Amino acid sequence: MSAIEKLFPMSLQERSFQLKARRDAGTAAPNWEPPQFAECKKCGRRATRQVWVKSQYVCPNCGVHLAIGAYYRLSTVLDHGTFKELNPDIAPQDVLRFPDYQEKLAAATVKTGLKEAAVTATGKIGGVQTVVAVLDSRFFMGSMSTAVGEKITCAIEYAADKHLPLVIFSASGGARMQEGIFSLMQMAKTSAALECFSSGGGLYISVLTNPTTGGVTASFASLGDITLAEPGALIGFAGPRVIEQTIGEKLPEGFQRSEFQLQHGFVDKVVPRTEMKAVLAQILQLHTQGRKCR
Numbered sequence: 001m002s003a004i005e006k007l008f009p010m011s012l013q014e015r016s017f018q019l020k021a022r023r024d025a026g027t028a029a030p031n032w033e034p035p036q037f038a039e040c041k042k043c044g045r046r047a048t049r050q051v052w053v054k055s056q057y058v059c060p061n062c063g064v065h066l067a068i069g070a071y072y073r074l075s076t077v078l079d080h081g082t083f084k085e086l087n088p089d090i091a092p093q094d095v096l097r098f099p100d101y102q103e104k105l106a107a108a109t110v111k112t113g114l115k116e117a118a119v120t121a122t123g124k125i126g127g128v129q130t131v132v133a134v135l136d137s138r139f140f141m142g143s144m145s146t147a148v149g150e151k152i153t154c155a156i157e158y159a160a161d162k163h164l165p166l167v168i169f170s171a172s173g174g175a176r177m178q179e180g181i182f183s184l185m186q187m188a189k190t191s192a193a194l195e196c197f198s199s200g201g202g203l204y205i206s207v208l209t210n211p212t213t214g215g216v217t218a219s220f221a222s223l224g225d226i227t228l229a230e231p232g233a234l235i236g237f238a239g240p241r242v243i244e245q246t247i248g249e250k251l252p253e254g255f256q257r258s259e260f261q262l263q264h265g266f267v268d269k270v271v272p273r274t275e276m277k278a279v280l281a282q283i284l285q286l287h288t289q290g291r292k293c294r
Contacts, residue, residue: 086155235266
């Protein structure tokens with residue numbers, strides 16, 4: 001190791017990743033100063049962001065899982081020093097010249113530091129090289145644009161080409177209305193890519209977080225070989241209020257939440273955020289060992 005490498009042991013990309021993860025967690029500021037305190041939306045518990053980071057933004061009082069940024073989520077599951085971002089320059093296109101869309105995209109970028117609602121990367125989880133994609137609900141509610149569909153598809157194709165397992169964390173309100181039919185086309189595009197990936201023997205783990213709804217639920221989020229979910233996540237196509245108004249009936253308690261979906265066979269396991277890396281590592285290591293035994 002050279003003197004320069006000893007002085008800067010992390011790569012430039014890794015240092016950038018760590019800074020983005022801290023920014024997402026609220027412990028480092030880019031162009032804006034985040035509030036010093038964060039509050040649980042369910043029970044009202046307030047604590048400094050440094051305290052919340054230690055619990056990975058899971059409320060120690062009521063257990064609710066707060067929304068977290070894409071880079072911070074990646075930092076909670078990837079082995080240290082293994083992050084490599086894929087296709088970071090893919091950006092949204094205003095294909096329909098939708099009124100005020102460009103301005104809203106610019107505002108979302110300033111707020112989150114993201115170019116789009118999806119971040120894709122490759123790295124190791126429990127020592128297993130993996131492709132990971134994360135939707136960030138802070139950017140246009142994680143809605144699926146043409147750029148998001150392209151990033152997810154490219155990640156799937158990269159995993160297929162490199163013979164790597166794939167993990168996708170979904171958090172989305174569905175299709176992006178500002179891109180109309182072009183957004184809806186991403187459902188077929190991502191699903192077709194996953195079919196090719198699956199036909200080649202690839203392992204796809206879908207992780208559903210709050211909320212996973214609309215076109216994302218109706219496409220790649222529901223196609224995992226193994227489907228995990230965070231506790232209390234809203235999972236469905238239409239929201240409960242829309243369903244109640246449509247059928248004119250009151251829905252069961254906890255309807256569409258991850259625990260309800262587990263009971264009805266839609267989800268394989270509900271995994272707390274603090275245990276997610278260990279569970280993913282166990283699955284990926286078993287998969288890798290199985291392939292070696294063939």
